[in-house]
Amino acid sequence: MKTIKIVGVPEHFNLPWQLAIENGEFEKENIDLQWSNIPEGTGKMCTMLRTAETDIAVILTEGIVKDIIAGNDSKIVQLYVESPLxxxxxxxxxxxxxxxxxxxxxxxxxxxxxxxxxxxxxxxxxxxxxxxxxxxxxxxxxxxxxxxxxxxxxxxxxxxxxxxxxxxxxxxxxxxxxxxxTPWPCFVIAVRNEILDNEPEMIATILKVINRQTIDFKNIVNIDQTLALKFNQKTKDIQEWLELTNWSQNQLSEIVLNKVQNQLLELKIIDKKGTFEDIVKTV
CATH class of the missing domain: 3.40.190.10 (Periplasmic binding protein-like II)
Structure with missing residues (x-):
């Protein structure tokens, strides 16, 4: 069984990962996916990708785009949540x-x-x-x-x-x-280039499993109550959040990437733009 490390924020967006792990969906594919919650968020996860403390991060779009341009040796392999944060x-x-x-x-x-x-x-x-x-x-x-x-x-x-x-x-x-x-889709999945180069089939399998989970996530019986209990929320607030939130099974488009980069450049958060190939890789 192959082991791979993944990080994300301890928030309701990432319950699909938790459920897939708990239900043994990755184990069925001979993958030991080891999830770690990172309450410090995107800045910390960028550092973890850079230092190989993690292999994958479920991370804010604007944060990882900025850090890849600044030298983070990773790429975005897919959108995760296409609605704004x-x-x-x-x-x-x-x-x-x-x-x-x-x-x-x-x-x-x-x-x-x-x-x-x-x-x-x-x-x-x-x-x-x-x-x-x-x-x-x-x-x-x-x-x-x-x-x-x-x-x-x-x-x-x-x-x-x-x-x-x-x-x-x-x-x-x-x-x-x-x-x-956010003026763009909020979460993407980013992977270190070393892992992408050495284990492209495993990354493709992980995406297949999580995409299967997110497609059906809103249809899980009593998912609103499960989320409310797990994250100390009122059920009516979770129901509103579910209405507003849409997971994605698609790649980040060049149009959206350009929108993100153009705004970051305008705000002087980045001093140059990267190419689509620099930042995004389809597996």
């Missing part, structure tokens, strides 16, 4: 800030440099017409770190997937001021 913009419940306009030039809690929470802070600032050169960041690593930073006042606001932060809004820890959807 809806980022909630949050402040502490007792913050003096009440509108999105109040947050201009305020300090932003981010999980890590190069993370989705940092990149989307630039996107949001651009949407608001703010000077992106003025953005100030506080690295907090995890959602718990963001709670501490906003509560203590070392940061002023925090952007994170709005449904995962909803319990913190419901319990009076955060207030959500606004939403900021």
């Amino acid at each position: 809806i980022w909630g913009i949050h402040v502490s419940v007792d913050s003096r800030y009440n509108t999105i306009e109040d947050l201009e030039n305020k300090k932003i809690a981010i999980s890590r440099l190069g993370s989705g929470s940092q990149l989307m802070a630039y996107v949001n600032a651009d949407n608001q017409g703010w000077q992106t050169d003025n953005l100030k960041f506080e690295i907090v690593n995890t959602l718990d770190g963001a709670v501490q930073a906003l509560t203590s006042g070392t940061a002023d606001y925090f952007m994170w997937e709005r449904f995962m932060t909803k319990p913190l809004v419901d319990n009076g820890t955060f207030r959500k001021i606004a939403d900021c959807p």
